[in-house]
Amino acid sequence: GAGVxxxxxxxxxxxxxxxxxxxxxxxxxxxxxxxRQSLGQGPEFLIYFQGTGAADDSGLxxxxxxxxxxxxxxxxxxxxxTERGDSAVYLCASSLEAVGEQFFGPGTRLTxx
Amino acid sequence: xxxxxxxxxxxxxxxxxxxxxxxNYSSSVSVYLFWYVQYPNQGLQLLLKYLSGSTLxxxxxxxxxxxNKSQTSFHLRKPSVHISDTAEYFCAVRSMDSSYKLxxxxxxxxxxxx
Numbered sequence: 001g002a003g004v005x006x007x008x009x010x011x012x013x014x015x016x017x018x019x020x021x022x023x024x025x026x027x028x029x030x031x032x033x034x035x036r037q038s039l040g041q042g043p044e045f046l047i048y049f050q051g052t053g054a055a056d057d058s059g060l061x062x063x064x065x066x067x068x069x070x071x072x073x074x075x076x077x078x079x080x081x082t083e084r085g086d087s088a089v090y091l092c093a094s095s096l097e098a099v100g101e102q103f104f105g106p107g108t109r110l111t112x113x
Numbered sequence: 114x115x116x117x118x119x120x121x122x123x124x125x126x127x128x129x130x131x132x133x134x135x136x137n138y139s140s141s142v143s144v145y146l147f148w149y150v151q152y153p154n155q156g157l158q159l160l161l162k163y164l165s166g167s168t169l170x171x172x173x174x175x176x177x178x179x180x181n182k183s184q185t186s187f188h189l190r191k192p193s194v195h196i197s198d199t200a201e202y203f204c205a206v207r208s209m210d211s212s213y214k215l216x217x218x219x220x221x222x223x224x225x226x227x
Contacts (some may be wrong), residue, residue: 004156031213042117042203042217043157056214091156098213104149104156 002026004105006092012111013082021077021108025094032075033102034067035091043091049075050098082112115140115206119218127226128196134189134221136178136204144206146187147215148178151201160202163187174198199225 005024013019025032031050035043045059049069057067064082069075079086089109093102116139126132138144145164149157161172168180178189187204204218 033213033215035215040122040219042119042205042219043215044217045214048213059214093157095213101159101162102215104158106154106156 004092004094004103006090006105006108008108009106010109010111012113014113015082015084017082017112019079019082019110021079021090021110023075023077023092023094023105025073025075025092026103027073029094029096029103030072031095031098031100031102032069033093033095034075034077035093037089037091037107039088046077046090048098055098079110082110084112086110087112115142115144115208115216117204117206117216117218119204119221121221122219123222123224125224125226126194129193131192132190132194132198132223134202134204134223136187136189136218138185138187138204138206140185140206140208143209145209146178146180147205147207148172148176148187148189149203149205149217150174151203151220153200157203160189194223194225196225196227198223 007022034046037043048056052072064080067077089107091107093104095102118137147162148160163180171177201220203220205215
C-alpha cells in the first residue's frame with residue numbers, strides 16, 4: 001500500500017522567500033507529525049496534529065514556521081522569510097493513532113541560498 | 114525531558130563481522146525505546162522497539178537490541194552484517210506520559226566493507 005509521501009523531494013529557495021512543504025499521510029491515519037533533520041543530526045520534533053488540530057506545536061522554532069491540516073489528511077508546513085539556517089530535511093510521519101507506530105516519508109530537502 | 118546519546122558517529126566493520134551500535138538515554142520518566150534505520154534518500158524505517166516485557170528485543174533484518182534499565186542503555190547488535198546494512202541508524206525514546214513525541218539521537222553511520 002501507499003506510504004507517506006512528501007513533495008517536493010527537493011526545494012531550493014533564496015533567503016527571504018516563502019516556501020510550502022506538503023505531506024500526504026497514510027490513508028486513515030489520524031495523527032501526523034513534522035520533524036526537522038539538520039545535517040549530521042537526528043530528527044527533531046516540530047509539530048503534532050491529531051485530526052485537524054495542532055495538538056502540540058512546541059517544536060516550531062519561531063513564528064516564521066506554521067503548519068496546517070485543514071481536512072485532517074494532507075498537511076502543509078509553511079515557512080516565511082526563509083533563512084539559511086532553515087536548510088534541512090523536513091520529515092513527515094503519520095500513525096493510526098497517537099500511541100501507534102510512526103511511519104515516515106522520504107522527506108523534503110530544503111536548501112536556502 | 115529526555116535525551117539520547119549515540120557516542121559513535123561512524124562505525125566501520127567488515128562484511129560478516131558482528132557489530133554493536135551504542136545508545137544511552139536520559140529520562141526522568143519511563144520511556145519506550147526504538148531503533149530506526151535510514152537508507153540514502155529514504156525515510157526512516159522502524160527496526161525494532163521496546164515497549165515492555167522481555168528486555169531482549171528482536172527486529173527486522175536480523176537485528177536485536179537489549180534494554181538495560183540500570184545502565185539506561187539500548188544497544189543494537191547484529192551477529193553478522195551484510196553490505197546492504199550500510200545506512201544511518203537512529204536510537205529514539207518516547208516518554209510513556211507523552212506518547213507521541215520521539216526524541217532522537219544524532220545517529221550512527223554503519224559502514225560495511227567487503
